[in-house]
Amino acid sequence: MTLMSDFSVAIVTPMQIHDPKSGPIGHVLIVGGGTAGWMAAAALSRLAGNGVTRISVVESEEIGTVGVGEATIPPIVSFNGLLGIDEADFMRATQATFKLGIEFRDWGERGDRYMHPFGGFGVDLDGVQFHQHWLRQRSAGDTSSLGDYSLSTVAAGADRFVKPGRDAPTALQTLKYAYHFDAGLYAAYLRRYAEARGVVRHEGRIVDTVLRADDGFVEAVVLADGRRLEADLFIDCSGFQGLIIEKALKAGYEDWSHWLPCDRALAVPTARVTPLSPYTRATAGSAGWRWRIPLQHRTGNGHVYCSSHISDDQAEAELLAGLDSPPLDTPRALRFVTGRRKAQWIKNCISLGLSSGFLEPLESTSIHLIQSGVSKLMTMFPDKSFDPLLIAEYNRLSRQQFEQVRDFITLHYKATTRDDTAFWRQVRDMPVPDSLARKIDLFRATGRLFRYEDELFSETSWIAVLIGQGVLPRTYEPLADIVDPALTQKRMAAIAGVIQDLTGDMPRHEDFIARYCKA
Numbered sequence: 001m002t003l004m005s006d007f008s009v010a011i012v013t014p015m016q017i018h019d020p021k022s023g024p025i026g027h028v029l030i031v032g033g034g035t036a037g038w039m040a041a042a043a044l045s046r047l048a049g050n051g052v053t054r055i056s057v058v059e060s061e062e063i064g065t066v067g068v069g070e071a072t073i074p075p076i077v078s079f080n081g082l083l084g085i086d087e088a089d090f091m092r093a094t095q096a097t098f099k100l101g102i103e104f105r106d107w108g109e110r111g112d113r114y115m116h117p118f119g120g121f122g123v124d125l126d127g128v129q130f131h132q133h134w135l136r137q138r139s140a141g142d143t144s145s146l147g148d149y150s151l152s153t154v155a156a157g158a159d160r161f162v163k164p165g166r167d168a169p170t171a172l173q174t175l176k177y178a179y180h181f182d183a184g185l186y187a188a189y190l191r192r193y194a195e196a197r198g199v200v201r202h203e204g205r206i207v208d209t210v211l212r213a214d215d216g217f218v219e220a221v222v223l224a225d226g227r228r229l230e231a232d233l234f235i236d237c238s239g240f241q242g243l244i245i246e247k248a249l250k251a252g253y254e255d256w257s258h259w260l261p262c263d264r265a266l267a268v269p270t271a272r273v274t275p276l277s278p279y280t281r282a283t284a285g286s287a288g289w290r291w292r293i294p295l296q297h298r299t300g301n302g303h304v305y306c307s308s309h310i311s312d313d314q315a316e317a318e319l320l321a322g323l324d325s326p327p328l329d330t331p332r333a334l335r336f337v338t339g340r341r342k343a344q345w346i347k348n349c350i351s352l353g354l355s356s357g358f359l360e361p362l363e364s365t366s367i368h369l370i371q372s373g374v375s376k377l378m379t380m381f382p383d384k385s386f387d388p389l390l391i392a393e394y395n396r397l398s399r400q401q402f403e404q405v406r407d408f409i410t411l412h413y414k415a416t417t418r419d420d421t422a423f424w425r426q427v428r429d430m431p432v433p434d435s436l437a438r439k440i441d442l443f444r445a446t447g448r449l450f451r452y453e454d455e456l457f458s459e460t461s462w463i464a465v466l467i468g469q470g471v472l473p474r475t476y477e478p479l480a481d482i483v484d485p486a487l488t489q490k491r492m493a494a495i496a497g498v499i500q501d502l503t504g505d506m507p508r509h510e511d512f513i514a515r516y517c518k519a
């Protein structure tokens with residue numbers, strides 16, 4: 001009898017390593033060296049410590065990477081933390097800045113502005129969610145904005161930032177943040193990390209994928225110079241085309257462009273902005289929206305748009321007209337179809353990053369979806385039998401996560417009263433997935449919102465966007481009436497006061513970075 005336990009490393013026999021269909025994975029080949037490839041390599045490099053599994057990456061300098069993807073959400077902090085990365089070192093190397101949320105301009109209607117902050121609004125009072133008290137006071141004539149009770153919103157608006165230390169006031173400890181960073185520098189940083197831990201990189205262009213004759217599993221990829229790279233597990237990080245998952249394994253693609261019709265983007269850098277904002281800006285345009293991402297050494301800008309409503313020339317003109325300073329380069333064009341691979345793990349190939357699907361960058365979720373795919377893979381790491389139950393569970397969880405993010409992004413388009421262009425009328429009037437329609441209807445009717453099954457975005461995020469875009473509930477939770485309105489008003493004023501005081505004590509974002517990143 002074989003004892004499978006913590007000692008599995010010790011009991012691997014040479015025969016198992018060479019058997020292509022049983023025993024532990026001996027070689028993982030990551031196909032592609034963009035953000036997805038190197039994030040996967042960095043995380044999986046820990047596996048090399050088991051003495052059995054080798055990790056390699058193959059990438060092509062000639063093909064290059066997509067070269068965008070610079071805004072993130074808070075879980076990235078724990079991804080870097082789990083790798084043991086020193087934050088100041090990472091920020092210096094990637095020209096990173098801190099991010100407290102996203103400012104949306106002109107979304108609900110032209111001229112409006114709101115922040116989707118990381119971190120909550122106020123504090124629950126007497127067991128009732130803060131926004132219910134706010135809705136109740138509002139119905140009695142209070143004119144304060146929900147953002148007045150969010151530390152992230154107020155600090156971001158003042159271009160201030162501080163990392164809370166251990167002895168900081170409790171309210172400050174709730175400050176959540178993410179990063180903006182240079183995508184190329186982040187991939188290079190993770191490459192150095194992974195190579196230092198034994199990951200081997202191959203340079204070359206893949207021209208063919210060889211499938212095993214008997215069961216269609218991937219056996220090897222073949223490079224243009226004739227080299228053949230074999231592996232037990234392939235991680236397809238080859239970008240939009242899905243070199244293995246689609247071209248060889250024919251996963252199929254679920255197209256979501258009827259809900260998210262933007263299909264093109266232009267990206268262009270400008271000089272660094274001052275003051276350095278600790279937030280991403282997303283400004284709605286005539287047929288899409290423009291991003292502004294402040295980095296230490298430059299600002300990333302882009303225009304995501306719908307090609308059936310605006311020409312490429314008009315989209316470029318709209319992008320350039322909206323820049324804060326002159327462009328440093330000519331805009332780079334990208335095309336995409338929003339949706340997901342019908343199966344993200346097939347046989348011995350798992351797709352991560354753009355090869356697994358794409359949701360437009362409005363809520364900076366793509367890098368997070370890579371992170372989440374990598375952590376699922378780590379907890380479901382297979383052996384060479386590739387149990388179909390494991391594969392089915394991975395695919396079920398990935399589908400659920402992509403759909404939840406899709407709904408949240410679609411909300412931004414649906415929850416609008418804009419009717420100034422055909423694009424906005426189309427998205428305002430479009431039918432949305434039932435899961436999203438149910439959420440909007442329930443919130444509008446009752447002010448209640450529920451988060452389902454480990455959903456990425458919290459109630460706070462949904463409330464920020466719904467209220468920010470003018471979806472105001474017809475009523476509030478009756479329990480909010482239990483507290484004396486004068487007392488609620490006093491408590492709300494106290495919360496807003498604490499937030500103002502804490503923000504006033506914070507350094508300017510750029511000063512904090514200069515001090516924190518000083519070598």
Ligand SMILES: Cc1cc2nc3c(=O)[nH]c(=O)nc-3n(C[C@H](O)[C@H](O)[C@H](O)COP(=O)(O)OP(=O)(O)OC[C@H]3O[C@@H](n4cnc5c(N)ncnc54)[C@H](O)[C@@H]3O)c2cc1C
Nearest residue numbers: 032033034035036065066069071206239353354361366367
């Ligand atoms: C307009 C736009 C804006 C975005 N903004 C954000 C954002 O703000 N935040 C966010 O989280 N995400 C964002 N994203 C998504 C983000 O850019 C990607 O999720 C991320 O960069 C991962 O890309 P990737 O590594 O999957 O693919 P890529 O960067 O395309 O890398 C593919 C790799 O595969 C290699 N390769 C391809 N074919 C071959 C071959 N035949 N042989 C050998 N190697 C090959 C390439 O050389 C490259 O190394 C954005 C995407 C777009 C399109």
